[in-house]
Amino acid sequence: MQSKTGPRRVGGVAARVMASGALAAGLAASASAAEAPDFGPNVHIFDPATPGMQQRIDEIYAAQQPNHFGPRRDAILLKPGTYRDLRIPVGFYTHVLGLGSHPDDVHVIGDLRSTPFLDNDNATQNFWRGAENFSVTPTLGIGDNTMQWAVSQAIPFRRMHVRGNIRLNKDKGWASGGWFSDVLIDGQVNSATQQQWLSRNSQWASWTGSNWNMVFVGVRGAPAGEFPTPGQRFTKIDKTPLVREKPYLFIDAQIGYAVRVPALRRDSVGISWANGALTPGKTVPINEFFIARPGDTAAAMNAQLAAGKHLLLTxxxxxxxxxxxxxxxxxxxxxxxxxxxxxxxxxxxxxxxxxxxxxxxxxxxxxxxxxxxxxxxxxxxxxxxxxxxxxxxxxxxxxxxxxxxxxxxxxxxxxxxxxxxxxxxxxxxxxxxxxxxxxxxxxxxxxxxxxEDVTIYGLFAEHFQKEQVVxxxxxxxxxxxxxxIPYDPPTQTQWTHAAGGRGYAAYKVADKVTRHEAWGLGIYSVFLQPDVVLDRAIEAPQAPGVRFHHMITVCLVDKGGIERVINDAGNPARCKGGSNTATLKSYP
Structure with a gap:
């Protein structure tokens, strides 16, 4: 359910926002004067005074919302300043980026929205779009100062400040996974029908909603409850052990266009830009990058890399x-x-x-x-x-x-x-x-x-014909x-491991491994042919240093299923003859 009390302010960031008018105006003035490099025709740079901005954004959306597999790609770049009554609908292959040194330097008062691509408000194919490094006050959202972000896989939502609430689906339609990192939400997150979600180094006033697999790493305001309780299938890791936030393009007040490369963070909690701070790291001027545009060859890019340039692909x-x-x-x-x-x-x-x-x-x-x-x-x-x-x-x-x-x-x-x-x-x-x-x-x-010692936050891997991950x-x-796991094995015989066993594990840790750990795993079957099953969703050696936490398997159609969660542990997830969902809190 959505917040009825309106957004609450969190920490010192909101206080900084209220006092930042003069600073923002100065940043906007210097940014407007900054000369943009030639990013090519697929990069659209706006400032608050750009004429016809709403029409141009609407034209991008009209082309991209149905463009599920087409070649068009667009980046919308917003210079520092306040954008009043602006609506930004986001379709396929559309990337909306603020150009401030801090997310609050770009403030959209209006709406940022992802709308389901399929009928019946189904957002399970809302892929390949994103928003980074700006703030949104959703006065033109779906009501109650709430923005709608109905998305599934491959949706970066980073360094964002939502000055209100956010809902991760539309109405009763399904959505299937997503990503928050370095995000501040003043009000409530409503995950609604979202099947799974990862939030890293973020914070909000409250969170409501749980389905299969919700994971929170280094988050302030993670909800109460713990996996596998229905309605509380939450996996919470207090601190993010080691991460370096994604670089971002911005306009530096002294040198113009540049890329900020954040520093490593160890045992971190919450956002990297709290209390008005610049994210620790280094600034690289844009002239130290080779700016690639479609038509540039790998030979040309390799020559620039070999000569010491960084690479920005448009x-x-x-x-x-x-x-x-x-x-x-x-x-x-x-x-x-x-x-x-x-x-x-x-x-x-x-x-x-x-x-x-x-x-x-x-x-x-x-x-x-x-x-x-x-x-x-x-x-x-x-x-x-x-x-x-x-x-x-x-x-x-x-x-x-x-x-x-x-x-x-x-x-x-x-x-x-x-x-x-x-x-x-x-x-x-x-x-x-x-x-x-x-x-x-x-x-x-x-x-x-x-x-060795590879760490992954947010691993999505689907439909490969053998093990998804090894x-x-x-x-x-x-x-x-x-x-x-793959929808389309033609028969069980054609999808049987040579070493024995039906199908291939979705997550395989080799027998020689003695140290491995994973948190919050969801593995799902959607077999299209009858009489196809997977014996084990996860296969791993039995060793003291190999540990798994909070696993779920789900059978999603009326054929086949998954017999065991990990090795020989866990119940079946069958669409016929039993429960379609199985959970296991820990292994061993």
């Missing part, structure tokens, strides 16, 4: 004929507007060296017609270096096999580098769209981890896992 599709090579320590690769990489010549899309401090954020990686083995590889096979003090960090990386066109790859993402941090990824073998069938978009695995090294930690 919205659009990039058909690569060779692999992007990121080799210099400390390099930042940042995409805005869902820049989409694809190769039809059998080449991996991105490979990195085994070096400190790489940051790769905001990329969309699409499998091509020829199997490249892997779409992205973090460090070469056999990587040895340790990166505990300055890890490689990946943010908002979204992988797709099929959907827009037939594609194939053995493994979407392979991580060889030790100590890597992953902050939100969706690895998806498409279950609908073009080029989709058991033989049209073959792909065995979403994620394969060979590196963990081969020690020290892995996962905070939130969401997975639908």
């Amino acid at each position: 919205p659009g599709e990039y058909l690569l004929t060779e692999t992007l090579q990121v080799g210099r320590a400390g390099t930042v690769v940042l995409g805005i507007g869902f820049p989409t990489l694809r190769s039809d010549s059998g080449q991996p899309l991105v490979k990195t060296a085994d070096v400190d401090g790489l940051t790769i954020s905001g990329l969309f990686l699409d499998a091509g017609r020829q199997d490249s083995g892997v779409l992205m590889e973090v460090a070469p096979a056999g990587a040895k270096k340790r990166h505990k003090a300055n890890p490689i960090v990946l943010h908002d990386l979204f992988f797709r096999v099929g959907g827009a066109a037939a594609g194939q790859v053995e493994t979407a993402l392979r991580i060889n580098a030790h100590d890597t941090l992953v902050d939100h990824t969706w690895l998806w073998r498409a279950d609908h769209g073009e080029g989709v069938s058991w033989t049209s978009n073959p792909s065995a695995h979403g994620l394969w981890v060979n590196g 963990w081969q090294a020690n020290g892995g930690r996962v905070y939130f896992y969401q997975s639908e």
